Amino acid sequence: MHAFYFGKSEQPLYGVSHSPSGSNYHDKAILICNSVGHEYIRSHRALQQLAEKLSSLGYYVLRFDYRGVGDSSGQFNEVSVTEWLANIKLAAEELKAISGQQRINVIGLRLGATLALMSSEQCNFNQVIMWDPVVFGQQYLENLQRLHKEFLTDRMWFFSDRSENDTLENEFLCYQYAQAVVNELKDINLLETNVADYQLLNSINTEQGNSIELDEVLKNKLNDYDTKYINEACNWNQLEYIDKALTAIKVIDDICGLVK
């Protein structure tokens, strides 16, 4: 496990590489795209465990933080979805350079899955594995707004009710989303995303029906699309879990089995 900065020196991105171990050394490297906001914090440990497991199976793995997120440079409220997509491209290039592999598989979680699919054609990913992808950005935003509203009056969090006046514009669960991000999120509709027909695509869902519409569309577009439901609740839309570290042993095992 090695942490380093990459990208522009004035706007560095934080990455952690996991070198392959064990006897099998694969000719593909794996890029992991986390979500953003409170979901990023929740998922950090699970994705670190996923990366460790993949490296023990012989893959070179890179995890990274988008600009404005986690340990990367920048403020969360001054970045955009367009920039995060560019970050994925940059991270994929970095992974090629450090691993010496030209074929990159990407694993994305939540919004990270969405962004991975949106950038898959441009980045020429060999395989995209989506874990609970956000299919409709508008719905994602509405959920954030709902959770934030519930949070302000929840007795597990506050002694007395807090109001939306106590929070900043577009502040959802401790993160102020830039207006640009809000606008871009509203426009996200994965059903309209272009995917190349040579790409391998997998979708893993821990909530029944999360990607029914997406599954229909992708099955028609691609020969090699596989989707499955795993009974391991990640509870993305429940207030009591917004600060709970994600445990997803079954999903991690399953993802490792899906990598081709």
Added chain:
Amino acid sequence: MKELIHTYGEHRNLQGIASLPEKLDSKRPAVLLLNAGVVHKVGPFDFNVSFARLLSADDYLVFRFDLNGMGDSAKIKDGSLHNESVMNDIKATLSFLQSQYGIDQFVVIGLCTGADHAHKIACEDSRVIGNVWLDGYGYTTWKFTFLRLLPVLLNPKRLAFAIINRIKNRKQLIKKARGVNAYVWELPEKEKYLNDMQLLDKRGFKCLYIYSGGVKKYYNYKNQFNDSFKGQAFLKNIDVEYYPQFDHTYTILKDRQQMMARVNKWLNTYFS
């Protein structure tokens, strides 16, 4: 503002990020931000990142890092107990910063379990000259008990409900209390804490203790800390702040800004 990643420690498994001030003044203490619970070095909802960037903009060198086996620091099994391992990691971090940046005095900031670790390292290592606790130890007083029970006593329905609940949950509570794990701190005996503070007081040790509404189960009025240790000389070196409206991890950004401004002011008062 510049940030640098560092890998260090006996096994070179510890990873941290230094947020550097515009001008490094080695006479100023560096600020160390500890892990809170199991959250990696960015802190709960990026708490540590915001803190580091705010304080480094005010000319402090701030370091956030992951303890052994947490976040991006690899796990090394050397047979040491959890608490011993934590102390070793913090000492290794202080030594690393000392050799790397020539700073030999430190203020440690810890939230929840981080506050517990901040206190323990201060007792063990004289390079630590100040602590900021966020929801650290709290000792109850008569006034605390009175304030806690008053709303229940004034409402017969609540009183009846509380008694029934208490009987019902007694077994469960005992079970829960025994299930304490390494990520939940245990309140030291008052005598032990008192002894620690008397020793720290001789070093001129400064503290800022901040309590939020998130710990109302053991802290419910501003002067509770001072009331718990009435007449003790070390109180002159302790500033206490109480934010009953705020939650444990300062999850509303304006609350967070207010709390961080208070810490910044305290640092400038005693260490600039």
